[in-house]
Amino acid sequence: MLSNFIPEVYSDLLMMDRDKETVFAKLVNRDYEGEISQMGDVVHITGLQDPTIRGYTKGATLVAEYLKDNTVDLVIDQANYFNVLLDDMDKKQAASDPTPETIRRARLGFADKMDQYIAAMYGQAGTSISHTQVVSSNVISTLSSGLTKLRENSVPTSETVYLVASPRIAEKIMLAEIVYDTDNSDTLNNGLIGRIKFLNMEVYTSVNIVSSNNVDYCMMFTKQAISLAEQVPVGTIEKLRSPDTLADIVRGFHLFGAKVLKPKELVTLALTPGKESAI
Secondary structure, three states, rough: HHHHHHHHHHHHHOOOHHHHHOOOOHEEOOOOOOOOOOOEEEEEEEOOOOOOOOOOOOOOOOOOOOOOOOOOOEOOOOEEEEEEEHHHHHHHHOOOOOOOHHHHHHHHHHHHHHHHHHHHHHHHOOOOEEEEEEEEOOHHHHHHHHHHHHOOOOOOOOOOOEEEEOOOHHHHHHHHHHHHOOOOOOOOEEEEEEEHHHHOOOEEEEEOEEEEEEEEEEEEEEEOOOOEEEEEOOHHHHHHEEEOOOOEEEEEEEEEEEEEEEEHHHEEEEOOOOOOOOO
């Protein structure tokens, strides 16, 4: 019955378990202020500038300062929707209401589109490193060169660094772990290939890594490098009767925006996989 359709419930359902269905979206900064209800909305990514470090002189008056905020505006400029017909005859033959399954599939589609969008931001990295013929014997040194660039850009060793790799490059990393690490029990656990402990880096795999001319554009970054804001506004998900056929229409709308805030904390690894000679 149409009366059983509660927009607020299904709007929340579209946002549930987002971390389980995305790679990039769960690794980026999502701290923002502001309401999202339509395209063009602006949310504010807030932070503080670094305090001034001054030399101390015994007996001298200390200089006090107010920390200035460092606010960046993020425009919600991406929108996707679904618009599905649920035929009356199909609903009668179905064992249960198809609406929840429709919502679940829409949620997966929204999440995938959002991850594709973030993956395409590789060109905004502050540093790009290229390497051809990446194999298990040289993939660790290749990753180390990217990590070195981040350290040169003042990313502290205490900061967690994420690498999102294509399946082809992830294979090289897994092979390297098997060869060089006697404890590989965490390999491929819930999408996390494994923490490369001596590099202090978490490695994930994603099919949404951009690939062109046999080059995979993998991304290495900190959580603060990219910011993301998203919403499924309650008023944009609805169920109504089709005016043209005997069916219900279920449709919904997903808004989001993403921005590279700290390009120096984002490294693109343009990698071409090579053939393994032996392992």
